[in-house]
Amino acid sequence: MSVLLNVQSLSKSFRGLRAVANVSFEVEEGAIVALIGPNGAGKTTIFNMLAGALRPDDGAIFFAGKSIHGLRPDQVCALGIGRTFQIVRPFAGLSVLDNVIVGALRRCARVNEARAFAATIVDKLGLGSKRDFPASSLTLPDRKQLEVARALATRPKLLLLDEVMAGLRPLEYDQLIAFLQEINQRDGVTILWIEHVMRAVMALAHKVIVLHHGELIAQGSPAHVVLDAAVLECYLGEDLEL
Amino acid sequence: MTLFLFFAYAGQAWNIMMGFAGQLSLGHSLYLGVGAYAAAALYFHFGIGPWAGLWLAIALCALLGAAIGALAFRYGVAGVYFTLLTIAFAEFARIGLDHFAWLGGSGGMFLKVAERDRVELLNLRGTPAMFYYVILALSAAALALSAWLLHSRAGYYWQAIRENEDAAQALGINTFRWKMLAVVISAAMTALAGVFSAFYYSSLFPEQLFSINRSVEIILGPIIGGVGTIFGPIVGAALLTVLAEGTNEIVVAFGWEVPGIKQLIYGIVLFAVIVFLPHGIWSALAGKLKVRE
């Protein structure tokens, strides 16, 4: 399997505070990789750098062999990286369907095409019955689904998911897990995923990367990482949510 | 009627920038003025008719809009600062043109008025009826354009930018480019309103054309009617025209002379709308009547 995302020595500081320190990892094409670690470990900062929202202080990022260091978020999206935000950002005044159409227009030339494509995605994520509702009227779990739907509509090769499970009930986790599995296996979408819900991580991830205080302290298969001493000490030992 | 259509048209033009792309400009009188003076100067100094002159007006305003937009967006001037920036440019132009003798300065520029019952469409000299049809056509075109834009890619992208610029970028939208497009289209459309104004009144004064009062008048219609909608600016302009006429009738009937009563009523309506119906009267109505644009 080829490497889709190659991150080398990524670093970022904010006014002297080191948020991300010398992080390197690879994501293989077609894999589901989970990024875990306590709050403040630097996970979202890494996402922001990958998505072009933040400029790294140091290091390099290669996506499908191309350097994406310093590109704008819209350029990064054009290359095939889609992302969701930890604190959801729906287009509140637009309907659910319109939200997703905005994403679909990235790859569809005509609005009609985009609308049809968006409709299928909306249905697949279980929001079909609410497609004409304003996004502002959705519950939080639905808004998270909308974030995912919108990002998916841009037909990404790599999907960056930021804590999409938070706030969902167990039934909804399972549905989302099944959905992610489907888009990964059937559509070949590579997923890099920040998550706290360990059950989902154990069930889905091919590889787990553990961050702590901005540093990468372990990476490997879920089974392997769970037993890693360093990881147990700093993270899992304290709150293991299985 | 002509005045109503004028403000309906200008309101539509402004609405594209604000309602669609979310950038509140209180300096649209700049484009009105530049458009007017561009066409008028060509006619006054070189005898070039408005149908040719309007191209210069559009070009100049588009460039100005692009310049202001580029500067503002590059340097991160947003929200209320952006509004102040637009006001500053309009005011700068107003005072500047007051001193610009070649364009008449503060004394004004006057275009030759042909006999009133001859219709000379080529030079836009003619009866009030002629002007009425011209502005009617412009308004209809603006309406069609707004409707088309709202449902096109541009409409979706602009609304996305308006609602959440970061999320829009993450979905692949080059927000700078699209904001610029909104600004340029809005400026170019307003330029035409300026050209119309120049030839309708046959006189131009910097104090009037570039005045912040003019900018405020332009935004009243769309805000009262409903920003971001297609019919909002028209409904708003209609309501304001009815109020103005009504007030006039009452004042005249009583033999009063009350300067500023019209503006006072506008202010009160604006206040009422922003407090009780912030999305505008048309939006509220459309919601009740379940009308989708």
Place this chain on the structure above:
Amino acid sequence: MSLDFVNLANVVISGLLTGIVYGLMALGLSVIFGVARIVNFAHGEMMALAMYLSVLLFSTFHLEPLFAVAPVAVIFFIFGYVLHGAVIHPFVTRPEHSQFILLLALAIIMTNSLLILFGPDARAVSLDYLLEPIELGPLLIDRGKLYAGLVAFGAAAGLFTLFRFTHTGTAVRASADNWLGAKVVGLDVKRLYALAFGLGSACGGIAGCMMILLVDLTPGLGPAYTLLAFVIVIVGGLGSMTGALAGGVLIGVSEALAGFYVAPSAKGMFSFALLILVLLFRPRGLLGNKL
């Protein structure tokens, strides 16, 4: 000393004094924005209101502006406080431009009410003793300007003291820095915002009271002063009180100089050009904090 230098000095002093009054007006706007986070687009109009009130007090009660300062300040404090609580505060959760339009509507209502009540003709307060200039060596200082400048400066100093040395002042500054944090700690943020708005209005009121000694009054002054206040506040630095005063003096002096050496009506261009440059290249103004 040469005559030219004396003329220049007179002009600068005149500008300085007018500038202090401008600075007080801008200070009011800065406090309102800095604390209550409100872009008071009706600030100049409130000042115009104060100017008309001063004229009325003079014509009805023979109360000179210099002595009317105290009652005017109180009236405007109350006016601002009530206006904020009743009308403006609900807009704190609304999008920024909604609030802006609200104040725009209020500005329109104020200006045109003044126009209807008082008519478009210019008004003034003429006091004979103010026409006598003060001689300071070779310099000639306009008495009215001097008194106005001194009162304005005094008011500004008073405000500084209030903010720096009283409990309420500290509370106000705290809520300015961190709305949520202030609420968590138990500060009644709404009341503090209203207080700030009242204080800012009072500044505008005092400035207006003093301004009537310097210029003739028409309803159109309101919008003009609003714009001037914004230019000063942004150039001087948003949220910086010293910045507002310094900005006022800067504008006052440059206006005076422009009026003396160049066409007086073009002086506005300078202010707006400066505003554009500051907005683009140094939005925090000359003395403001990093945004």
